[in-house]
Amino acid sequence: MIKGWYRGILTIITTLVLFFTQVGGSAALAAAGVTPFGPERFAHAHATYVITTKSRYYRQIWQSAISAWNKTGAFHFKAGTKRDAQIDLETASKSQAARLGEDVGLTEYTAQNDYLTKVTAMLNPSLLQTYGYSHSDDLHVAEHELGHTMGLAHNPAKQSVMYYRNRAVGIQKVDIEGVQLRYRTPAGQSAK
Numbered sequence: 001m002i003k004g005w006y007r008g009i010l011t012i013i014t015t016l017v018l019f020f021t022q023v024g025g026s027a028a029l030a031a032a033g034v035t036p037f038g039p040e041r042f043a044h045a046h047a048t049y050v051i052t053t054k055s056r057y058y059r060q061i062w063q064s065a066i067s068a069w070n071k072t073g074a075f076h077f078k079a080g081t082k083r084d085a086q087i088d089l090e091t092a093s094k095s096q097a098a099r100l101g102e103d104v105g106l107t108e109y110t111a112q113n114d115y116l117t118k119v120t121a122m123l124n125p126s127l128l129q130t131y132g133y134s135h136s137d138d139l140h141v142a143e144h145e146l147g148h149t150m151g152l153a154h155n156p157a158k159q160s161v162m163y164y165r166n167r168a169v170g171i172q173k174v175d176i177e178g179v180q181l182r183y184r185t186p187a188g189q190s191a192k
Contacts, residue, residue, distance in 0.1 A: 033173070033174055033177060034174055034177045034178045034181055034191070035147070035152050035153070035155040035160055035162045035174050035175045035177070035178030035179075036152070036153040036154070036155060036178065036190075036191045037151045037152050037153055037178055037179075037181070037182040037185075037190060037191050038151055038152075038153050038190045039114050039187065039188050039189060039190040040109065040111040040114050040115070040116050040151055040187065041114070041115065041116060041150070041151040041182055041183060041187050042086065042115065042116050042150070042151070043115050043187075044183070045074065045075045045076065045150075045179070045183040046075065046076040046077070046078060047075075047077060047078070047086040047087055047116075047119075047149070047150075048077075048078050048079065048080030048084065048085045048086050048087065049066065049077050049078070049079065049080060049085050049086070049087040049088070049089055050079070050080050050081060050082050050085035050087070050088055050089070051063065051089045051090075052082065052088055052089065052090045053089070053090045053091040053123075055091055055125070058091045058123055058125065058138075061123070061135075061138050061139055061142050062089045062123075062142055064139055064142070065139055065142035065143045065145075065146050066146065068139075068143055068170065068171055069143065069146050069147075069150075069171065072171060072176045072179070074176045074179035074180050074183075075150050075179050075183070077146070086116070086117070086118065086119060087119045087120075087121065087149050088118075088119070088120045088121070089121050089122075089142075090120065090121070090122050090123075091122065091123050091124070091125050092106075092122050092123065092124045092125065092126070094126070096122065096124075097124050097125070097126040097127065100122070100124050100127070102127070103124060103127070104123070104124050104127045104128050104131070104133070104141050104167075105121070105122065105123050105124060105141045105142070105144060105145040106121070106122050106124070106145070107119065107120070107121040107122070107145050107148035107149055108120050108122075109149075113187070113188075114187035114188040115187050116149075116151070119148075119149045121142075121145040121146065121148065121149050122145070123138070123141060123142060123145070128141065133167060136168075136170075137167040137168065139170070140161060140166055140167055140168065140169060140170055141166070141167060143161045143170060143171055144161050144162060144166055147161060147162045147171075147175060147178075147179075150179050150182065151179075151182045152175065152178050152179060152182065153190075155174065155175070155178075157174065159172060159174070160172050160174050160175055161175050162175055162178070178191075
């Protein structure tokens with residue numbers, strides 16, 4: 001009888017350890033105070049960007065989001081040209097918006113040997129307007145997408161700009177620390 005009870009306790013403990021180290025890794029990391037990140041990153045904690053949207057409003061949104069991230073000191077975005085920029089910041093056309101489905105923002109990238117070579121981040125004005133996003137909501141979505149351009153993953157904590165359904169929270173300490181850790185950690189290693 002004691003042997004069965006002991007085996008049951010060991011099974012529960014083993015299951016919990018596996019859950020928190022494998023499945024709950026990003027939740028544990030977020031709880032520890034750092035936004036998780038993927039294996040891809042830029043070679044250094046800086047990159048050039050170009051804003052290609054024609055919308056004056058969304059150009060300003062992207063510029064404000066860049067300014068907010070630059071003020072953290074964790075990463076530096078520098079203006080480039082369309083030909084040489086590492087990051088392209090844009091808004092979705094009507095056909096692109098249809099392809100995005102329910103996403104108010106999307107970031108896509110190419111990488112070589114786990115180093116980002118080209119990143120495109122896009123805001124979906126159709127949905128932002130349909131869902132009644134405010135100016136500050138739009139800004140937080142842009143900050144979120146810029147987080148992806150630096151290599152950040154989604155944070156399961158709602159008090160993070162990288163929360164997957166975020167629209168109300170700006171850049172937080174956990175996000176800044178996630179970027180800092182991402183650029184202290186070799187490319188190819190992730191903290192998801």
